[in-house]
Amino acid sequence: MAADTIRALLEAAxxxxxxxxxxxxxxxxxxxxxxxxxxxxxxxxVEQHRMVNRALAAPLADGTIHELRITTTKGTA
Numbered sequence: 001m002a003a004d005t006i007r008a009l010l011e012a013a014x015x016x017x018x019x020x021x022x023x024x025x026x027x028x029x030x031x032x033x034x035x036x037x038x039x040x041x042x043x044x045x046v047e048q049h050r051m052v053n054r055a056l057a058a059p060l061a062d063g064t065i066h067e068l069r070i071t072t073t074k075g076t077a
Contacts, residue, residue, distance in 0.1 A: 006031060006056065006065070013055035014039055029066040036073040048072040 003021040010019040010033060017037030024030045033052065040048045049070050059065045 002028065003031065006033065006059070009059075010035055010052070010055055013051070024067075024069070029064065031065060031067070032069040032071070034071040034073070036075060038075055040072055040074040043074075045072065048074075 003023050007019050007021045010021070011017070014035055014037040017035055017039065020034040022032040024032050033056075035052055039051065043051070049072060052070050052072065053060065053068075056065060056068065060068065
């Protein structure tokens, strides 16, 4: 899965937020994502990560994303 596809899924889930996606190994299945969104205001870190996982549920479920590292920030950066 291309980083652009993951970015598009996250931008759709967190409109107005900032999204950065890094293919960590170049193989298209190990990613580092960073999301800054007002949607995280007042939400625990665990729930923020769950929100990101829900946004990427399809590629996580079908194994397209093998490994995912998540960084979230409240507000917009």
